[in-house]
Amino acid sequence: MAAPSAAGLGRRLRAWLPRIMPVRWSRYNPSYLEPEAKKESYQKPLEELTEEEREHMELKAVRPIKAAPPSLSSSVFSDPMISKFTNMMMKSGNKVLARSLMSQTLEAIKRKQLEKYHKAPENEKETIECNPYVIFHQALKNCQPIIGLSNITKGGKTYQVPIPLTDNRKRFLAMKWLIAECRENKHRRTLMPEKLSQELLLAFNNEGPVIKKKHVLHKMAEANRAYAHFRWW
């Protein structure tokens, strides 16, 4: 597989160069490569690499690399879902506050579960889940709707038609429902970590208002299943 001709590529790239050279923007020249954050990929010895990885390494020697965004982390503790949830909780760009709230939430979950663990009799101790990350992921998965409704206009009238949702949309809806539930339907003076930990634990056990909201959506989709033929995709 021959590399593209250097002269043609150079001409095309020069034609693309804007007057201001972006350094940390999201619009880059197509020749820029993505940064690699995982430490394991750099610790592999040269012999173990496959053909594509060897070519990729040679390419990285000649091409420039995009600036790493601040959300990209090589730490073992970073979790993309938790980052996404923190971003959704953030207000007016106050990432520090959102991150501290998130860590307090996880700590609150751990404390509650440990309390339950120590009070439980011996035979039930294995069933209690203490890892807050596992609880967070399972709760989000339980909150995700499977089928959604969309407005489709036909013959002048709008109908609510059941449609399949993409993974991104499901995750977004689950997170949004959780956060909205905590912000709106709780007592004014409860703090966010407390409310959130309570909601996450309820969702982990398939109870609580968010799961109920998901069931309501499913019931409406089931009631409107006759309109499913209005979809054209």
Added chain:
Amino acid sequence: MAAPAYPAWVTRWVSGQWRNKKRPPTLRPTRTLALADRVANRREQSTEATCITEMSVMMACWKQNDFNDTPCAEEIRMFYDCVAKAEKERKKQNEDTVLSRGNLPSSKVNKLLKRFPQITRYV
């Protein structure tokens, strides 16, 4: 005898000009007689809704089990598989620009025509 000099109207009358030729034009085009650079929007009556059977099976299971997800895991998995397959089909079909149906979709035709417009005047 020399050629008789008739008045002009006599020659014109004899030639039949008044009968055939001097008529107002039958065609008065309001727009220029040239092809436009776009075609009309044609609604493609192409695809129907996909995965209806899987969805109805899943909903029947929901009705029996009071909308719990754990007993219906198999039906939900089948529904997801069907949706993923339909999505892939749609992506693949979009690239072929529906040549099997005989005609290109009107949006693609418009894009092509815009690249090669009709020349209406020479500078």
